[in-house]
Amino acid sequence: MDADAQKRAAAARAVEYVQPGMRLGLGTGSTAKHFVDLLGERVRAGLKVVGVPTSEATFAQAKACGIPLTTLDETPELDLTIDGADEVAPDFSMIKGGGGALLREKIVASASSRMVVIVDATKWVETLGRFALPVEVTPFGYGATLRAIEKAIGTVQSGGPLKLRQTKDGHPFVTDGGHWIVDAALGRIDDPKALARALAAVPGVMEHGLFVDLASVVIIGGPDGIKTVERPVSS
Numbered sequence: 012m013d014a015d016a017q018k019r020a021a022a023a024r025a026v027e028y029v030q031p032g033m034r035l036g037l038g039t040g041s042t043a044k045h046f047v048d049l050l051g052e053r054v055r056a057g058l059k060v061v062g063v064p065t066s067e068a069t070f071a072q073a074k075a076c077g078i079p080l081t082t083l084d085e086t087p088e089l090d091l092t093i094d095g096a097d098e099v100a101p102d103f104s105m106i107k108g109g110g111g112a113l114l115r116e117k118i119v120a121s122a123s124s125r126m127v128v129i130v131d132a133t134k135w136v137e138t139l140g141r142f143a144l145p146v147e148v149t150p151f152g153y154g155a156t157l158r159a160i161e162k163a164i165g166t167v168q169s170g171g172p173l174k175l176r177q178t179k180d181g182h183p184f185v186t187d188g189g190h191w192i193v194d195a196a197l198g199r200i201d202d203p204k205a206l207a208r209a210l211a212a213v214p215g216v217m218e219h220g221l222f223v224d225l226a227s228v229v230i231i232g233g234p235d236g237i238k239t240v241e242r243p244v245s246s
């Protein structure tokens with residue numbers, strides 16, 4: 012199985028967590044796209060659910076698939092969110108935001124009773140940080156915010172290059188919320204909770220891609236099949 016087939020297999024397993032009547036958070040990215048696709052098949056076969064998309068891209072896909080949609084204003088509490096991730100560590104801390112949807116993804120996951128994460132085997136890592144950590148910032152005061160992010164990281168661990176995410180034509184990548192993304196190449200993140208706290212305290216940072224204490228189940232699609240890991244009970 013190639014990586015895409017592994018993602019689809021993980022997404023197919025995640026569909027089994029969906030029960031009739033559920034209010035669902037719908038993730039963003041190539042893995043979540045498989046999930047939305049498969050969920051759409053179930054909906055067209057009669058399954059009754061309602062979904063809150065985490066991005067404009069997922070909104071368009073879910074709508075095209077015929078999945079009934081709502082918002083967190085109409086439906087502030089969700090039963091289950093299914094989303095991908097860029098890295099997941101054994102303590103279930105994660106890096107998200109490779110697709111630039113981290114702010115909406117975190118709001119939607121936080122409004123959900125459960126979050127099921129679907130990944131291919133390359134995303135399951137011993138320590139977070141090989142994937143550059145996305146930090147979403149408001150464009151106003153960008154230079155000052157960048158310095159403050161650097162300092163905040165320095166209070167917790169050694170830093171690394173910070174890079175403004177750009178489109179192919181050299182313009183800043185703009186999120187669905189109208190913000191920019193700084194990718195922090197840290198190499199390793201030994202204390203995700205401490206780093207999350209430090210970054211959240213920086214004015215101008217709208218959200219960061221460290222998701223801690225949110226996922227309850229991780230479904231990993233590997234070359235030899237699917238593995239489901241339940242969140243370890245925290246001490």
Ligand SMILES: O=C(CO)[C@H](O)[C@H](O)COP(=O)(O)O
Nearest residue numbers: 040041042095108109110112
């Ligand atoms: O956080 C995300 C988007 O903001 C995605 O879930 C993450 O980037 C994984 O994407 P993919 O499934 O395409 O590998």
